[in-house]
Amino acid sequence: MLSVKNLTKSFNSPSGTVKALEDVSLDVDTGQFVSIIGKSGSGKSTLLSMLGALDTPTSGNIHVDDVDIAKLSSAKQTAYRARKIGFVFQQYNLIPNLTALENVMLALEFGGVKSRERKARAEKLLSDVGIKADQQLRKPSRLSGGQQQRVSIARALANRPAIILADEPTGNLDSETGQKIFELLHNLSRSENTTIIAVTHDLDIAGKTDRTFSLKDGKLTKLSKS
Amino acid sequence: MNVISRGVKNSMRSPLRSGAIVLMLAISIGLILSMLVARSSVNAKIADVKSSAGTLVTINPAGINGFAGGGTPFTSDQLATIKATPHISSTTATLSDQLGSTDTNLTSSLELGSFGERQQRFDSPAASSSTSPTADSTSAATRPAFTPRTAVTGTTNPDSVATNGGSLTISSGSTINGSGSDLVALVGTTLATKNSLTPGSTFTAYGKTITVSGIFTTGNTFQDSGIIMPLATLQTLTSQPGDVTHVIAKVDSSDNVNAVVSALKTSFGDKADITSEAEQAATSVASLSNIANLALAGVIGATIAGAVIVLLAMVMIVRERRREIGVIKAIGGTSQKVVAQFVAEALTLTIIGAIVGLGLGVLVSGPMTSSLVTSSQSSTTATTGTNRGPGRAFERGLGQIGTNLTQVTSSITPQVFASAIGITLLIAIIGSAVPAWFISRIRPAEVLRSE
Numbered sequence: 261m262l263s264v265k266n267l268t269k270s271f272n273s274p275s276g277t278v279k280a281l282e283d284v285s286l287d288v289d290t291g292q293f294v295s296i297i298g299k300s301g302s303g304k305s306t307l308l309s310m311l312g313a314l315d316t317p318t319s320g321n322i323h324v325d326d327v328d329i330a331k332l333s334s335a336k337q338t339a340y341r342a343r344k345i346g347f348v349f350q351q352y353n354l355i356p357n358l359t360a361l362e363n364v365m366l367a368l369e370f371g372g373v374k375s376r377e378r379k380a381r382a383e384k385l386l387s388d389v390g391i392k393a394d395q396q397l398r399k400p401s402r403l404s405g406g407q408q409q410r411v412s413i414a415r416a417l418a419n420r421p422a423i424i425l426a427d428e429p430t431g432n433l434d435s436e437t438g439q440k441i442f443e444l445l446h447n448l449s450r451s452e453n454t455t456i457i458a459v460t461h462d463l464d465i466a467g468k469t470d471r472t473f474s475l476k477d478g479k480l481t482k483l484s485k486s
Numbered sequence: 487m488n489v490i491s492r493g494v495k496n497s498m499r500s501p502l503r504s505g506a507i508v509l510m511l512a513i514s515i516g517l518i519l520s521m522l523v524a525r526s527s528v529n530a531k532i533a534d535v536k537s538s539a540g541t542l543v544t545i546n547p548a549g550i551n552g553f554a555g556g557g558t559p560f561t562s563d564q565l566a567t568i569k570a571t572p573h574i575s576s577t578t579a580t581l582s583d584q585l586g587s588t589d590t591n592l593t594s595s596l597e598l599g600s601f602g603e604r605q606q607r608f609d610s611p612a613a614s615s616s617t618s619p620t621a622d623s624t625s626a627a628t629r630p631a632f633t634p635r636t637a638v639t640g641t642t643n644p645d646s647v648a649t650n651g652g653s654l655t656i657s658s659g660s661t662i663n664g665s666g667s668d669l670v671a672l673v674g675t676t677l678a679t680k681n682s683l684t685p686g687s688t689f690t691a692y693g694k695t696i697t698v699s700g701i702f703t704t705g706n707t708f709q710d711s712g713i714i715m716p717l718a719t720l721q722t723l724t725s726q727p728g729d730v731t732h733v734i735a736k737v738d739s740s741d742n743v744n745a746v747v748s749a750l751k752t753s754f755g756d757k758a759d760i761t762s763e764a765e766q767a768a769t770s771v772a773s774l775s776n777i778a779n780l781a782l783a784g785v786i787g788a789t790i791a792g793a794v795i796v797l798l799a800m801v802m803i804v805r806e807r808r809r810e811i812g813v814i815k816a817i818g819g820t821s822q823k824v825v826a827q828f829v830a831e832a833l834t835l836t837i838i839g840a841i842v843g844l845g846l847g848v849l850v851s852g853p854m855t856s857s858l859v860t861s862s863q864s865s866t867t868a869t870t871g872t873n874r875g876p877g878r879a880f881e882r883g884l885g886q887i888g889t890n891l892t893q894v895t896s897s898i899t900p901q902v903f904a905s906a907i908g909i910t911l912l913i914a915i916i917g918s919a920v921p922a923w924f925i926s927r928i929r930p931a932e933v934l935r936s937e
Contacts, residue, residue, distance in 0.1 A: 314816055314931040335820070341930075342818020353813040357499050358492075369488070370818030415817065 262288040262311070262423060262455060267320035269306050269478075280306040282478040284320070288471070290422070291453040293446055295466040298475035304459040305427060307475065311457060312345050312425045313337040324422060342370040346416025346454075348445075350428035352408040354400040360386060360411045361396040364418055371419030385414040389444060406437035413444060417452070424448070426458040430465060442468070489823050493830025497838075504835060507799045511839025511913075512846055514792035518785055519847030519906050520854050525781035526902045527855045532774045536740040539771075540763035543574075543746055545733040548757050553584060553637070562728030564754070568735055571749050573742035578643040580732040581720050584635040585713070590691040594634040595680035595711040602634055636677065637712035638691070640720025644672060646734060647714055649704045654714075659685025659700030667718035671696045674710035675703040692723040740764065740771065789909050792839075796917025800832050804921045808928055815930035825922040829914070832921070836914040844906065 267284040270277050280303045288294050298304045309315040310322060313329045322330050329340055347353075354363045364382035373381065386396050389410040400408050409429065416424050426445065430438030442465050449456045458469065466472045474481045498504055545568060549557030559581065560568075569577055585592065596602070639647055642664040648654040654661065654672075662670050671691075673683050678701045683689065687698045696715070704710055721727050737746050743764040750760050804811070814824055 309931040312816070315929070338815070338818060338820050341816060347816055349813075353809065355810060355813070357496060366814075366819075367817050370823075375488075419818075 261290055261323075261325060262286075262457075263321075263323040264311070265321045265323075267307075267310060267322065268318050269303075269310060269315070270318045279478050281310070281317070284475075284478070284480045286473060286480060286482075288455055288457065290455055291449060292471060293449040293456045293469045294458070295469040295472045296457065296459045296475055296480075297461060297463065297466050297472060298459075299461075302475040303478040304475050306478075307480075308425050308427055308457070308459055311423070312347060313340050342367075343372070343419050344422045346418070346421040346424040348409070348412050348416050348424060348426040348429045348458075350431040352400065352405070352412045352432075354408055354411055354415070356400055359397050359399055360391055360403065360407075360414075363400070363411055364415045367415045367418035373419070382414070382418070385417055386411065389414045389417075404437075405433050406441065409433060409437075409441050410444065413441070413448075417448065417454075420452070421454065423455045423457065426456060428460060429458055430460065430462060438462070438465070489826045490830045493827045494834045496827070497831045497834040503799075507795065507835050508839045508842060510795045511792055511836060512842035514788045514795060515840050515843025515906070515910060515913075516846030516850065517788040517843075518792070518909055519844055519902075520851035521781045521784035521788060522902045522905055522909075523847070523851040524855045525778050525785065526899060528774055528778040528781060532771055532778065533739075535771055535774065537738065540740045540765075540768075541737045541743060543735045543737060543743060543750070543760060543762045545735060545750060545754075546759045547731060548759050550731050550759075553582060559726065559729035559731045560733065560758075564757075565728070565730055565733065567753050568733055568750065571735070571746055571753070573738050573746050574735045575738045576736045578641060578646045578734045578736075579717055579730040580642075580646065580734075581640040581717055581724070581726065581729060582731050583638045583640070583720060583724050585638055585691055586635050587633050590636065590689065592636055592677065592681050592689050592691070592713075594636045595674075595676040596634040596636075596708070598634040637708070638715060638720060639712060640715045640717040642717045644702075644714050647702075647704065647709060647712075649706045649709060655703050656700045657703045659698065661702075662699045662714065662716055664716050665718075666716045667722065668716065669694055669696050669719060670699040670716070672700050672702045672714040673698050674712050675701050676707065676710040677712065694723060740768070785909070789913060792836075792910075792913040793916040796832055796836060796913055797920055799835070800828065800917055800921035801924065803831070804828065804924045808932070811925055811928045812930050812932045815928070821926045824925050825918075828921055828925060829918045832918040833914045836910055836917070840907075840910045847906075 264284060264286045267281055268279065269281040270279050284307065296304055296307065310317050313332065317330050320330065321328050324344060329337065332340060355366065358366065361379070361382050364385055365378045368378040368381060383396060391407060391410055391414065395403060395407060400411070403411065429445065430441050433441060445456055445458065446468070448454055460466050471482070547557045547560050549555045565579055568574065641647065644661055644664050645654045657675055662672055678684070681689065683698050683701070685698055685700050688695050689698070690696065702714065717730070721729060735746065737743050743762050747760055747762050747764070750758065811824055815821070
């Protein structure tokens with residue numbers, strides 16, 4: 261269960277204080293697939309940063325399983341990210357000099373998985389997202405965009421996170437590949453009962469998620485609920 | 487794959503750049519080693535010079551100068567005071583006397599000459615007011631004939647009589663034990679010839695029979711006309727137990743000569759004339775000290791250069807991988823782990839640079855040190871003149887490397903090696919510290935902002 265209450269994030273700029281998020285509140289049940297749409301600069305990425313403990317809010321609370329992550333120390337926030345959160349980025353953000361397998365094993369290492377167990381688990385995760393054995397030993401530069409995003413999803417799933425935060429997961433992919441990635445995420449939320457919050461500008465994809473929110477000028481509006 | 491192996495792997499991410507960094511580091515570390523070796527060798531030379539040159543302090547009873555002047559010899563207690571003075575490593579004590587015709591059966595081998603006559607004019611009671619024995623022929627005719635005397639030196643170290651600063655040359659027979667008290671003597675070659683003495687011969691002096699142990703030669707006519715005895719023997723024969731008229735003290739280092747002179751002056755006041763070679767020692771060390779300082783400046787300069795190379799390289803790498811660092815932090819990597827990974831990368835580059843640099847240093851520091859410290863190394867290249875062709879050149883090259891290795895191996899002390907390793911680590915640490923600070927300031931949220 262994810263519960264956000266009165267979340268506000270302000271930044272100081274030369275022209276004064278800018279509110280990137282203003283009094284945002286939302287509740288997401290475990291296993292739900294939620295999408296957030298909004299224009300560039302509407303605060304989508306800032307909201308994901310707060311939910312993923314990458315940044316701290318100016319005010320408000322974020323409760324994940326009854327723990328207020330906004331109040332955690334820096335070290336505990338890092339541990340929270342490693343074990344409870346999976347990130348999927350628009351530009352995949354795989355480590356370029358590590359193979360697909362090593363990228364997933366890296367997340368397992370940060371999650372505290374014993375070194376002798378990492379390889380087998382990474383192979384299974386990659387296999388589950390459709391990366392073949394020979395592709396697992398390739399570096400990201402030798403994989404297609406869709407394959408890289410699958411590796412990114414496998415990395416996000418590595419430590420069986422409570423929440424996957426996806427920032428424009430299909431933004432760099434063609435529509436057919438994007439559709440496949442969306443289906444992969446959708447199936448995961450069903451099979452693994454993982455909460456997925458995806459920021460997207462693709463209304464077609466947003467329409468297929470369990471719930472959709474809209475962000476405009478830092479304010480959140482609920483659009484639909486399935 | 488752990489933090490260390492990722493750091494090592496990352497160091498080879500861009501082979502061209504890594505190669506350039508390693509090369510620059512290698513030159514810097516090679517220079518550091520060369521300078522350390524040179525400094526170590528120069529310091530060894532300085533220590534050598536300090537322990538041998540200008541370390542002698544001469545202490546005479548006030549007023550006594552050889553057989554001339556007047557004063558009271560040092561007593562055994564005063565000699566003990568000299569020996570107990572800090573930093574004095576050894577002493578040579580001497581008692582001087584002269585044998586007249588009534589003291590010995592030896593005939594002096596010295597020609598008296600006008601100088602000798604003038605010095606002995608006071609021995610005649612009738613000539614006490616004369617200033618020139620040859621000026622007044624009338625009064626000279628009334629005096630007994632002048633006879634040259636034979637100098638006797640009682641010493642704890644017969645080598646101290648040598649005029650070349652080294653060992654006394656014994657032309658036949660054997661030397662004497664200066665610390666003993668036997669009735670033995672070394673006889674100067676001129677005196678021995680004059681009196682037909684050979685090792686084993688005897689002569690009388692002070693009413694005792696003295697055995698000739700050996701014949702010495704110094705090339706100095708006065709010395710070669712004299713006799714050397716053990717100090718204690720001469721003290722007994724002349725009824726001057728414990729007395730000495732000349733002491734040479736050896737100081738452990740020329741650095742301490744002034745302190746020793748000062749201490750002796752405090753102990754003896756105006757009862758002793760004390761002279762030293764401190765200024766000569768300082769001059770001989772000054773030029774070497776300048777080279778040592780130059781080498782130290784080289785070490786510091788090369789260290790700074792090495793640190794700056796690693797620093798700039800790592801800053802460039804960190805800036806380049808800002809997003810990657812953000813991603814690692816976002817997926818749960820701690821700042822410490824990221825810093826450790828980059829330090830491992832910097833260390834890998836530094837260690838490779840150090841290995842290449844140390845090899846480079848071994849090749850160049852031998853000739854560099856030789857040119858700084860020694861004047862020539864001709865013995866190793868004398869046989870290569872007639873050898874021609876690439877094969878021979880290769881062999882000569884290998885030979886030179888072998889020579890360098892031998893020279894440097896003898897100069898690379900554990901301290902020099904430890905210093906080189908320490909400085910290399912210092913380079914890596916300084917070179918990594920600022921990038922580490924950059925890394926700790928990269929916030930994981932930036933990975934999303936830059937999307």
